[in-house]
Amino acid sequence: MTVNVPVSNLPRLVIIGGGFAGLTLARKLKRADLQIVLLDKNNYHTFQPLLYQVATAGLEPDSIAYPLRKILRRQKNLIFRMAEVTTVHPDSQEIETSIGRLRYDYLVIATGSRTNYFGNAQLGEKVMPLKSIQDAFNLRNFVLARFEKALLTNDIDEREALISFVIVGGGPTGVETAGALAELKRHILPIDYPELDLRRMQIHVIEAAPRLLSAMSEPAGEHADKFLKELGVTVWLNAPVKGYDGVKVELGNGKTIRSDTVIWTAGVLGAPIAGLSPDSLTHNQRVKVDNFNRVRGYENIFVIGDLACLPTESYENGHPMVAQVAMQQGRRLAENLMRLQRGKELQPFIYNNLGDLATVGRNRAVADFAHFKAQGFLAWVLWIFIHLMNLVGFRNKLIVLINWIWNYITYDRSIRLIFGGSRFTPTASSKSSSTTSDRKPTTLVL
Amino acid sequence: MTVNVPVSNLPRLVIIGGGFAGLTLARKLKRADLQIVLLDKNNYHTFQPLLYQVATAGLEPDSIAYPLRKILRRQKNLIFRMAEVTTVHPDSQEIETSIGRLRYDYLVIATGSRTNYFGNAQLGEKVMPLKSIQDAFNLRNFVLARFEKALLTNDIDEREALISFVIVGGGPTGVETAGALAELKRHILPIDYPELDLRRMQIHVIEAAPRLLSAMSEPAGEHADKFLKELGVTVWLNAPVKGYDGVKVELGNGKTIRSDTVIWTAGVLGAPIAGLSPDSLTHNQRVKVDNFNRVRGYENIFVIGDLACLPTESYENGHPMVAQVAMQQGRRLAENLMRLQRGKELQPFIYNNLGDLATVGRNRAVADFAHFKAQGFLAWVLWIFIHLMNLVGFRNKLIVLINWIWNYITYDRSIRLIFGGSRFTPTASSKSSSTTSDRKPTTLVL
Numbered sequence: 001m002t003v004n005v006p007v008s009n010l011p012r013l014v015i016i017g018g019g020f021a022g023l024t025l026a027r028k029l030k031r032a033d034l035q036i037v038l039l040d041k042n043n044y045h046t047f048q049p050l051l052y053q054v055a056t057a058g059l060e061p062d063s064i065a066y067p068l069r070k071i072l073r074r075q076k077n078l079i080f081r082m083a084e085v086t087t088v089h090p091d092s093q094e095i096e097t098s099i100g101r102l103r104y105d106y107l108v109i110a111t112g113s114r115t116n117y118f119g120n121a122q123l124g125e126k127v128m129p130l131k132s133i134q135d136a137f138n139l140r141n142f143v144l145a146r147f148e149k150a151l152l153t154n155d156i157d158e159r160e161a162l163i164s165f166v167i168v169g170g171g172p173t174g175v176e177t178a179g180a181l182a183e184l185k186r187h188i189l190p191i192d193y194p195e196l197d198l199r200r201m202q203i204h205v206i207e208a209a210p211r212l213l214s215a216m217s218e219p220a221g222e223h224a225d226k227f228l229k230e231l232g233v234t235v236w237l238n239a240p241v242k243g244y245d246g247v248k249v250e251l252g253n254g255k256t257i258r259s260d261t262v263i264w265t266a267g268v269l270g271a272p273i274a275g276l277s278p279d280s281l282t283h284n285q286r287v288k289v290d291n292f293n294r295v296r297g298y299e300n301i302f303v304i305g306d307l308a309c310l311p312t313e314s315y316e317n318g319h320p321m322v323a324q325v326a327m328q329q330g331r332r333l334a335e336n337l338m339r340l341q342r343g344k345e346l347q348p349f350i351y352n353n354l355g356d357l358a359t360v361g362r363n364r365a366v367a368d369f370a371h372f373k374a375q376g377f378l379a380w381v382l383w384i385f386i387h388l389m390n391l392v393g394f395r396n397k398l399i400v401l402i403n404w405i406w407n408y409i410t411y412d413r414s415i416r417l418i419f420g421g422s423r424f425t426p427t428a429s430s431k432s433s434s435t436t437s438d439r440k441p442t443t444l445v446l
Numbered sequence: 447m448t449v450n451v452p453v454s455n456l457p458r459l460v461i462i463g464g465g466f467a468g469l470t471l472a473r474k475l476k477r478a479d480l481q482i483v484l485l486d487k488n489n490y491h492t493f494q495p496l497l498y499q500v501a502t503a504g505l506e507p508d509s510i511a512y513p514l515r516k517i518l519r520r521q522k523n524l525i526f527r528m529a530e531v532t533t534v535h536p537d538s539q540e541i542e543t544s545i546g547r548l549r550y551d552y553l554v555i556a557t558g559s560r561t562n563y564f565g566n567a568q569l570g571e572k573v574m575p576l577k578s579i580q581d582a583f584n585l586r587n588f589v590l591a592r593f594e595k596a597l598l599t600n601d602i603d604e605r606e607a608l609i610s611f612v613i614v615g616g617g618p619t620g621v622e623t624a625g626a627l628a629e630l631k632r633h634i635l636p637i638d639y640p641e642l643d644l645r646r647m648q649i650h651v652i653e654a655a656p657r658l659l660s661a662m663s664e665p666a667g668e669h670a671d672k673f674l675k676e677l678g679v680t681v682w683l684n685a686p687v688k689g690y691d692g693v694k695v696e697l698g699n700g701k702t703i704r705s706d707t708v709i710w711t712a713g714v715l716g717a718p719i720a721g722l723s724p725d726s727l728t729h730n731q732r733v734k735v736d737n738f739n740r741v742r743g744y745e746n747i748f749v750i751g752d753l754a755c756l757p758t759e760s761y762e763n764g765h766p767m768v769a770q771v772a773m774q775q776g777r778r779l780a781e782n783l784m785r786l787q788r789g790k791e792l793q794p795f796i797y798n799n800l801g802d803l804a805t806v807g808r809n810r811a812v813a814d815f816a817h818f819k820a821q822g823f824l825a826w827v828l829w830i831f832i833h834l835m836n837l838v839g840f841r842n843k844l845i846v847l848i849n850w851i852w853n854y855i856t857y858d859r860s861i862r863l864i865f866g867g868s869r870f871t872p873t874a875s876s877k878s879s880s881t882t883s884d885r886k887p888t889t890l891v892l
Contacts (some may be wrong), residue, residue, distance in 0.1 A: 004598055008639070043594060060506045067862040069638040078833045079641070082594045082864070100597050133865050148489060148528045152450055152545050192515040195452070195525075220473040395852050395860050399845065406841050414841050417490045418528070419579050 005079050008035040011105035013337065014095060016085045016273065018045050018068045020323040022110035024330030026078060027071075032338055034106075036078040039097060043068055043082050046133055047391055049323065050400075052173055054136035055263075056180035057144070057188075057413045061133050063399050066392040067099075090298055095273075106300045108339065109287070110330070113268035113306040113321055115286070126246045127264040128291035130173060139263065143181075146260055147193055156200075161258040163201040166249050168241050169265035170207030171215065172358040173226050177263060178205045179360035182231035187411040203233045204257055206249070208266070214318055214364070217376040218358045220366040223375040227360035241266070253342060268321055270307045281311045291348035295335050297415025304329040305386045306362040310349065319351050323390075329351065359383045362408060447545040451525050454481040459783065460541060462531045462719065464491050464514045466769040467751025468556035470776030473517070478784055480552075482524040482672055489514055489528050493837055495769065496846075498619055500582035500708075502591065502626035503859045507579050509845050512558050512838040531557075534721035536744055541719075552746045552783065555733070556776070559714035559752040559767050563731070573710040574693045583710065585870075589627075590864045594641055602646075609647040612695050613689050615711035616653030616844060617661065618804040621670050624651045625806035628677035633857040649679045650703055652792040654686040654712070659812070661766055662802050666812040669821040673806035687712070695756035714767055716753045719879060728755045732764060737794035739779050750775040754774070756795065769836075774798065775830060775873060805829045808854060858871055 010033055014021045017135055018040035026038050044065040053059040072078050083097040094103050099383045115122040115131050128142060129135050144163070150162040165181055167174045181203050190198050205212070205228060210219040212228075212235065228235055237240040248256045270286035280288050280295050286309035288296055305326035309318035319325040331351055336346045355369035357379065365379035374382065384404065391397050407413050458480055461468045464486035472484050488551040490511040494512040499505040505778070513631035518524050521774050540549050561577050574588065575581050589611070596608040611627055613620045636644050639883050651674060657667040658674075658681065674681055686698040696703045726734050726741050732755035734742055739754055741747045751772035755764035765771040775795055781794045799814035803825065811825035820828065830850065853859050 004600060042591070042863075042865065044865075060508045061865065062506045062863055065637075065863050065865075066862070070860070070862065073637050081597065133863070137865070144489070149891075151527065154450060192513075245634050326510045393860070395849075398848065398852075402844065402848065403841075406844075414513070414516070414839070415508045416516065417488075417508055417511050417579070419488065419490070419507065419511075419583070431456075 003037075003081060003083070003097060003100040003102040005035075005037055005081070007100070010035045010077075011341075012037060012103065013106040013108065014039065014102060015108045015110060016040075016095070016329070017110035017112060017305070018042070018080075019048075019110060019112050019305060021073065021112075021326035021330045022108065024327045025108060025304065025334050026075070028331055028334030029337065030075050030077070032077065032334075033341065034077060034337070036075075037102065037104075038068065038072070038078060038080050039083045039085055039102075040068060040080075041082065041084045041098075042133075043080075044133075045071060045392060048131075049172075050391075051130055051133070051136045052177040052180055054133070054415075055130055055139040055143070055177065056184060057140055057415045058180065058407060059400060059403055060415055061137055063396055063403065064391065065133050066396060071392055085273055088273050088301070090275065093300070095275075101436070103201065104300075106302070108304060108333065109273055109295075110303070110304045110305045110326070111271045111273060111307055111309060112326075114271045115264060116267040116269040117264070118267070120243070123241075123244055123264070126244050127262040128166070130177065131268075141418050143261060144416055147196065148418070150196055151193070157258065159196070160200045160202070161247070162260050163196065164203070164257070164259045164357065165201075165261050165263065166204045166206060166257055166259045167263045167265060168206045168249075169267065170205055170209065170212040170224075170235070170237070171265060172213065172356075173265040174205055174207070174263075175228065175358050175360060176234045177210055177265065178228055178301055179201055179231060179364070180226070182233050183361050184413070185232070188413060188416075192416075202257075202259075204236060204249075204259075205233055205249065206236045206239050206241055208238070208252075210238050212237070213358055215366045216358065216366065217373060219373055219375070220356075220358070220368050223366045224358060224360055224382060227364040227366075230364075231361055251253070255310070260291060268306065270309070272307060274299070282318070292336055292346045295331055297335050299415040304333055312351075315351070322356075324354060325351055333408060357383045358385060447789070448717060449483075449527060449529070449543060449546040449548040451481075451483055451548070453526070454518060456481045457787075458483060458549065459552040459554065460485065460548060460550040460555055461554045461556060462486075462541070463556035463558060463559050463751070464526075465494075465556060465751060465772065466487070467558075467772035467776045468554065468684055469514070469517065470773045471554060471556070471750065471780050472521070474777055474780030475783065476521050476523070477789055478780075479787065480523060480783070482521075482525060483548065483550075484514065484526045485529045485531055485548075486514060486526075487528065487530045487544075488579075489526075491517060491838060494577075495618075495833060496837075497576055497579070497582040498623040500579070500861075501576055501585040501589070501623065502630060503586055503861045504626065504853060505846060506861055507583055508839070508840055509849065511579050512842060513543070517838060534719050534747070536721065537748060539746070539871045550746075552748070552750045554750060554779065555719055555741075555753060556749070556751045556772070557719060557753055558772075560717045561710060562713040562715040563582060565708070566666075566689070568688055569687075569710070569765070572690050573708040575710050576623065577714075587864050589707060592863060593635065593642065594864070596642055597639070603704065606640070606646045606648070608706050609642065609644070609704070610649070610707075611647075612650045612652060612703055612705045612708045612769070614652045614695075614708060615713065615841045616651050616655070616658040616670075616681070616683070616684065617711060617713075618659065618802075619711040620651055620653070620709075621658060621674065621804050621806060623711065624649055624674055624685045625677060625810070628674070628679050629807050630859070631678070634859060634862075638862075648703075648705075650682060650695075651679055652682045652685050652687055652697065654696070655699075656684050658683070659804055662804065662812065663814045663819060665800075665819055665821070666804070666814050669812045670804060670806055671749070673810040673812075676810075677807055680739070683882075714752065716755070722747070738792045739775055739780055739795060748779055750779055758797075761797070768802075771797055771801060803829045827856075 047064040078128040083099040104218040115129040213221040301309040306321035359365035367379035493510040496510040533542040561575040659667040752767035805811035813820040813825035
């Protein structure tokens with residue numbers, strides 16, 4: 001079966017993935033003489049930097065995601081299809097998808113990255129990732145349900161395990177999630193759960209490297225560490241995770257922490273598509289590309305965003321897997337595809353790092369820019385401003401801004417519904433937290 | 447196992463259900479000398495009148511639901527537990543719940559109603575209800591996924607079945623849902639799906655009675671009929687549904703309509719709890735109560751809201767199952783429980799109907815009040831005002847108002863994400879709509 005797309009005389013560009021890279025590319029090609037087919041397994045674009053706020057009851061899923069059809073509705077040369085792509089056949093210039101086969105003239109793979117469990121399958125079964133809207137939604141429900149469940153037991157240790165949280169990974173997502181949980185602990189949970197002794201609620205951040213935010217400057221990492229400690233978060237550095245059996249997290253230094261909820265933000269792997277030459281993959285599943293984001297060995301297949309690995313002098317292992325790089329690669333590739341059609345020479349991709357930010361909580365953030373660094377309130381204001389500006393759509397900007405102002409003034413967060421079906425409903429039968437049936441909501445079908 | 451609640455010398459009032467009835471009762475008892483235990487299977491109160499807007503991509507689930515702990519956080523005499531109640535044991539004054547047994551001095555059952563399939567189990571398997579946040583969320587995902595799926599086929603009949611909608615029931619929910627779908631068809635879908643011929647999108651409302659909105663005045667029903675027809679909705683009156691096999695709806699008059707989506711708003715049954723005397727149940731599963739909402743034969747068990755059936759001269763079959771009655775019964779019972787404690791005489795419940803409203807779309811609504819009736823724009827403004835005022839929480843009011851203004855000005859609705867896991871993802875394998883695997887998302891665990 002062939003994917004049902006209109007007949008066209010124009011060369012067909014197929015873009016797989018509507019994340020920052022694929023979406024930027026598609027939009028920049030608005031005037032190109034191409035038939036663009038954009039495929040994504042979701043019908044929306046996710047603003048990943050704010051997923052942690054969905055997971056911690058600060059924002060609604062719909063506020064940080066945006067329907068792709070709506071973003072692209074005025075783009076006449078583009079067709080969107082909701083589909084998962086399984087295989088590329090470079091010889092016949094075709095891809096196989098969940099909705100049929102599709103021929104391409106140019107192919108751009110922008111499928112991004114997925115959570116890395118470092119080959120530890122047992123871990124992957126027990127921990128909670130935070131990479132998608134669905135992950136964030138599951139995590140919110142799971143976290144809120146822990147507190148309802150904690151009320152059902154008088155066993156102090158069990159209760160403590162239920163209301164304690166371990167975040168593995170001291171990158172921006174880990175730091176921001178820990179900060180947001182610490183503020184829930186401070187301002188909201190004591191009022192919602194007067195029966196629980198929230199001093200026993202522990203929040204741990206576990207990082208294998210010697211410091212937090214290792215992709216940012218040293219002062220940024222140190223400030224994040226200080227801010228987290230001020231909020232009551234325990235930070236473990238030089239502490240690789242050895243295992244988690246659903247009850248206890250075991251660290252490399254022998255320490256164990258009992259917790260029902262382990263949030264895994266420790267790293268990502270590329271999410272390539274089968275069919276490319278195995279030589280083109282790096283050890284962490286990214287695809288090796290040249291300066292023009294072309295996959296080595298193929299004339300008309302490109303990879304952009306997290307999945308692309310282009311080692312340079314400054315970035316020996318490829319660029320950081322962040323939105324900024326993805327958007328810049330999308331923009332450059334759009335130019336290059338138009339140059340290609342006009343027979344002009346291609347321009348190499350050069351990354352221009354505009355700066356990095358991470359927030360730890362109200363009035364607390366860290367920012368690294370080319371010419372200055374900031375910490376605390378100024379960085380926090382910059383963080384808010386830059387995130388708002390980059391959200392897609394005016395309505396989303398407005399709703400997020402109102403929610404933020406509301407949360408800031410009232411010290412509250414309103415999005416506290418648990419609606420995940422019976423798996424999230426506390427029941428008396430589950431004696432120990434290790435044997436609960438709701439252990440792994442991430443694999444549930446919504 | 448016993449439910450873990452603090453020890454108290456006060457008499458214990460257990461309220462089952464945090465809907466309009468139970469919540470009003472709990473709040474009005476703020477100063478009562480009672481230990482109140484409120485149980486609900488969800489941790490939130492649902493504003494049911496706006497569920498249809500969640501189902502039709504107008505509002506986010508979190509905007510019309512409100513965490514019960516947050517509403518009741520300042521109420522010192524109340525404990526909330528998230529639990530499902532299975533059985534009442536009037537002899538031992540105990541209830542059985544998913545989190546253990548609980549003794550009561552007074553019991554108030556406010557578990558409301560559930561969808562009535564009129565004993566047709568086959569129907570219940572194939573149609574989509576609209577009674578809960580989960581139902582509304584499922585319906586939104588299902589409806590949006592129909593359009594993605596319609597793009598995959600060139601079979602005209604199959605495509606028409608995919609993008610056509612049958613709403614069974616011409617009460618307020620049915621009328622409002624049909625109106626909202628008609629506006630999606632008019633303003634949003636043509637832009638999102640330029641490849642589909644949306645003239646082939648049919649919306650049918652099927653009503654067994656001779657007119658729409660039979661609980662309201664005749665002019666209201668006639669205007670709703672006219673408004674729906676103006677919006678392109680087909681209205682079938684005197685048309686009981688005989689069956690639906692997942693492909694075709696069969697009407698009593700012999701007519702069949704092919705549709706992938708049948709939304710069932712045709713009626714409700716009481717949702718009683720096992721253990722009450724069978725004599726106390728009516729034919730439609732409501733519980734017979736006296737003037738004080740006391741269940742006949744029990745001194746200390748009360749039923750309020752949809753579940754209570756109190757036949758009067760004006761309402762031979764009991765009061766209408768609507769929010770207004772529920773709130774008034776909650777308020778009156780609160781007064782009576784306090785009178786009971788003081789040894790005073792109880793006051794009978796007398797329903798004061800403040801008016802009924804239903805909206806059909808932008809600028810179109812119908813309103814019946816004691817002293818006047820309104821249709822069109824004025825009724826629509828009243829509808830908006832009254833619904834906003836009754837939403838719980840200032841933030842929800844504000845977010846809903848902004849969404850409404852936004853939707854009104856832009857003719858748009860932004861909440862169009864499909865995020866329901868793989869069941870909502872279109873696949874090529876499903877040849878005919880009758881054999882799709884995503885037929886019944888309502889039973890999925892989120």
